[in-house]
Amino acid sequence: MGSLRQGRVVGPVVGVLWLLVVATAVAVAMSFATGAGFRPGLVGSVLIGVGVGAAAPVLRKGWALVLLAAAAALVLGLAGLGPVRADPEVTLMQRVAAAALLGAGAGLPISAMLRGMPAGAMTRHEFEEVVIRFLTGFGYLFFTAIVVIPFYVMVMTSLKSQQALMQNPLDFSIDLGRGTDLFRSYRELFQEFHFGRYLTTSFVISVLTVAITLLVSVPGAYAVARLRFRGRTALSRSILLIYMVPMIVVALPIYIAFSMTGLRNSLFGLVLIYPVTTIPVSLYMLQGYFRGLPAEVEEAGLMDGLTRLQVIWKITLPLSLPALASVSLYVFMIAWNEFLLAFMLLDDPSKFTLTRGVAMLNSSEVPRQHLMAGAVIATLPIMALFLGLEKFMTRGLTAGAVKG
Amino acid sequence: MTEAIPPKGTGPLGRREARVAWGLLFPTVFSVAMVILLPLLSIFWISFKPIGLADLRAPVPVVREQIRGRPEAPGDIATVEYRLRNSSRDTVIDAVTLSDRWPPGVTVTGDLPDGCSLTGPVEAGQEFFCNFGTIEGGYNDRFKIDVTLGQAFFDWGGDPEDSEPVVTGRADHVLTNGEFTLENFARLFDGSEFWQVFGVTVIYTVFGTIGALVVGLFAALLLNNDFRGKGVLRGLYLFPYVAPVIAVAFTWVTLFDPTSGSANELLIRMGLTEGGINFFGTRPLALIMVIVFEVWRYFPLSFLFILARLQSIDADMYEAADMDGASPFQKFWYLSLPMLLGILSVLFLLRFIWTFNKFDDIFLLTGGSAGTRTLTVDVYEQAFAISNIGAGAAVAVVVFCCLLVFSIFFFRFISREEGL
Structure with missing residues (x-):
């Protein structure tokens, strides 16, 4: 040697x-x-x-x-x-x-x-x-x-x-002579497959999910981080446990319940479910951040006569804007990319989310380039967000990416 | 001066604080209980039920009303026909009743069916009411009533079929009745199929997790150096994880298509293979490909965690090692790796559980064919492809039990390891 x-x-x-x-x-x-x-x-x-x-x-x-x-x-x-x-x-x-x-x-x-x-x-x-x-x-x-x-x-x-x-499946050179015809698949997706509507639906659902998740998890995270009560450790343990519940196991009973109550095929049903899948992650990430904030500022606020909710609203939240941005981005990404529930619960093409719409394109009747164009449409917004706000996104991923 | 004694138990302030805490936590606890815990518990219930996809709708009696004959003048005869059926083929419906309001001027000439009665004056329109009692599954029968139509009917002038007959009935729903069966589990453990699925799951989970971890470690070591463009590369290497699974899975399927995929074309042009390889359709290649996809998609995650840990290692240690003459590999083996052991094992456990639970990736890549069916895919296949919800739930129970074992193990471990 x-x-x-x-x-x-x-x-x-x-x-x-x-x-x-x-x-x-x-x-x-x-x-x-x-x-x-x-x-x-x-x-x-x-x-x-x-x-x-x-x-x-x-x-x-x-x-x-x-x-x-x-x-x-x-x-x-x-x-x-x-x-x-x-x-x-x-x-x-x-x-x-x-x-x-x-x-x-x-x-x-x-x-x-x-x-x-x-x-x-x-x-x-x-x-x-x-x-x-x-x-x-x-x-x-x-x-x-x-x-x-x-x-x-x-x-x-x-x-x-x-x-x-x-x-020639190997030939990826672009024929620039085709001009705007290059984007034909995209045009057809938007005109014939209603991808404009799917984009809007996905966007609205994702934003709603972020809003509801924050609304529920911020007070919860605050309670776990700041307040003393019996069962606090057990609670934060079980939050971690919820991470590990396989979605498919939960999706089956939800499918049954939604079929029986007529919530299947409704976007309202999705908005009911999506935030709950992200609340535990969000709560876990936020409570970690809240713990790092100085408690003295909040105590000063309490002394000055603010209620707990006012303390959260006026002191804790403004201090944790970076964490809120990370959590929001992360939750947005989860909701935007969610496939399983949308696939199981939506059958009506007029109510599809973007991922469900792309899944619909995977059939032998739809040409391959349409499927790929759909994939690009689904990927681009999340990539744009990711590249634009990479710092927040990476922090969100590291803090909460146990899930996925 | 008396000695200060710390207060014992919870005082009023403490109780108030606890009340506030639970108040703030209530939305979380409630929503998680409704959407996660309730379904989890119900899966056990469902797994003991002989229920198929078609049984989800409760059986109901269905009735159709028809007027036969063409009454044109007072005194004409017609036939009112009710067709009653049970929407389910095998479930009994109890206490079936039918009520309908007849138009004015309708007089019965023949017999009324058993259990039926008419009340009220003919001129104002009678109430028709039947009590059919119990009807069997698959029941389908017609009742004909001969009537004559008087002047009042033509004065009224409406369409007699406009008034919908109302039927009621009480049926057992298979989900709520007391019928239980062990057949779902018996069938599950009966064939060799289950153990094969279980084996595939274990192989997929173990190799997928370890692969993603090792590749992620390699990537993290690469990016632990300082150089220009590092931020760009770090962002780039996160792409597979950030992109929607549906987009990347379909891209892989397109790329590795047996007839028109670029990967096959490339291999053929390079002279490595004669014809197209069916990457996602042959055993055991499909399983390997699915594991490779899993590694590809999730290495960014381990890379991110490991990189964060690497960068928090004190540089002094490496300087000390340099003074002692440690070689680069020795520094990695004796310094970095022991420091990373904590995060590596936490990542391993978490990823192990998550890979075990993974559904989307395999479902989109192969649909569980060609020896890639894992437990989670099996839940879907049993419940929706074979339309046997009970069997799907039985598999889900198995998945859940495995999960319980893992999480006990996980918490044993994590209480020792302050990695997270």
């Missing part, structure tokens, strides 16, 4: 491993971008990997490695041994683009990974440092790929025509 921990061994090994990773990534990216067949080539990857890995400690400039790798990829590619092998119909431009991409993806990271590595024997620290850098690079690539690809596929599929999808 010790004899293998040599810069001249580790460099090429890391180079080959990284080249295999990058070649696969470039092949997938190029396939998705052009719709043509690209596949990683073993011989080319090994050759370039060994070369770049061996050259890195000598050539300390990253751009030099990039040029080296790109040129080698191009030459080997033309010889039919490229690290990214393309189908015959691929144009020269695309081959050059693939080689350049591979060069950049191989040269810069490898030079960063092997920076400061001695050519001879390595200490344990140096060796592990290289391994960690390799894993880090791999991690970034891996996680970005697995997150981006599904969302990319979702958006691009929704912009394709049925014909183009059937012809």
Whole structure:
């Protein structure tokens, strides 16, 4: 093992491993971008990997490695041994683009990974440092790929025509010549499938859920956080327990009760149920925050003659606005994304929520791009909220995301 | 000066505080009791009931009235026909009565059916009333009454079918009667199917939880470094968790479609497979895919928790380790990991319970086919696909009992671990 921990061994090994990773990534990216067949080539990857890995400690400039790798990829590619092998119909431009991409993806990271590595024997620290850098690079690539690809596929599929999808499922390039016709699936969803109404319904229900949840859980959380009474610990324990009740077990009796009372197929019924699924989470998150607030300010308010409710309204709430924002966002997200209850309790297309509407699109009669367009419509608002208010959202997730 | 003695028991102030507390908590307690606890208890009741999806509506007597014949002048004859049926095929209805107000000028010429009577003057319109007693399930019969129509009927001029006959009856609802059965449970534990479902659930839960935890740990270690664009990446890596499950599940189904999915096309172009692979339709691949989806969707959650914990570890410890010459892996193994053990185990337990309870994901991806049916999906399948609510409830009871075991374990553990 010790004899293998040599810069001249580790460099090429890391180079080959990284080249295999990058070649696969470039092949997938190029396939998705052009719709043509690209596949990683073993011989080319090994050759370039060994070369770049061996050259890195000598050539300390990253751009030099990039040029080296790109040129080698191009030459080997033309010889039919490229690290990214393309189908015959691929144009020269695309081959050059693939080689350049591979060069950049191989040269810069490898030079960063092997920076400061001695050519001879390595200490344990140096060796592990290289391994960690390799894993880090791999991690970034891996996680970005697995997150981006599904969302990319979702958006691009929704912009394709049925014909183009059937012809080549790999081709995600957008035909800009279609102009506004690109958004045909969206237009049809809004015009023929009433998605405008579903959006409104989902929005109204989610906002109502947030409002009712806060209205109920703020006093409850305050009581648990501030007031002393018998059964307080037992109560906060059981709140956690409610988290763990499987929704499907509760949904079955609710379905029965709603069928018998005629509340099924009514949005009122949903508004009755949704807040209760979020109240325990919200109460748990809020009481944690309330505990962190100084009790002295509230006691001063009590001394000045405020009632408990006035204390909550005038002192506690203004102090906990950030927590309220986090809880609201989190509850909004749960209500917006809720699927099971909407699916079980709503049959009437005029009363669907957005998630129920998207579920309706999953049939063999509705083309695939409509389903994906529906998915995009359901995802976009929550993503916009998430990106705009990421700080609050992440805090809400960390505090309450035991649920999900 | 006497020694100060702390007060014992609860004084009036304390009692008042408790009253206020329960007052503030009342909406929460009430709503949770109505929507969560009541259904939970009722699931036990339902699981002992022989009830199908069609039995949800209480059986009722249904009646239709028809006038036969074409009366045109006073003295013409007609037939009043009542058709009475039981809406249920197998449930008896007791105390069935029918009452109807007849138009004026209608005189009975033939016999009245058994148990029926007419009261009131013919000129003003008579009250027709029948008492049929008990009718069997699937009962369906007609009663014909021959009548002649007098002048008053034509003076009145209305449509005799306008006045709806009123029927009443008292039927047992299967949910509220005293009939209980053990058949739901007997059938559940009888076949090998249940144990297979249980096994799938365990495999799904264990691998899904551990997978999400390990991948999340890896992601958290990645983002524990400081670099530009870290915030963007952190936001990006949360996408799978934040997006609606329905959107991402359908995207996966589209992506891995056996005939027109991009993943298959990619594999074929790369020469890795000959024909399309049915990712969500073959055993055991479907189960693996469902677990991969679970890991993909929930790694952000563990990553978020672990990252928060990682960042709260004191940097001094690492400096001390550096002084002692610890290598990067040693620092991870001997410093970070022990510090993370608490949050990891809390996450493991919570995620274990939640993965066990998961329904949406599998339901949307495979619908429980190809060996991916877990207990929660089985609840739905039994109750709605096979239309046997009692059997579904029996599975739900099993799920609930498993949950109880987990939560006892969880609270034992969490009282020791101040991780949450």
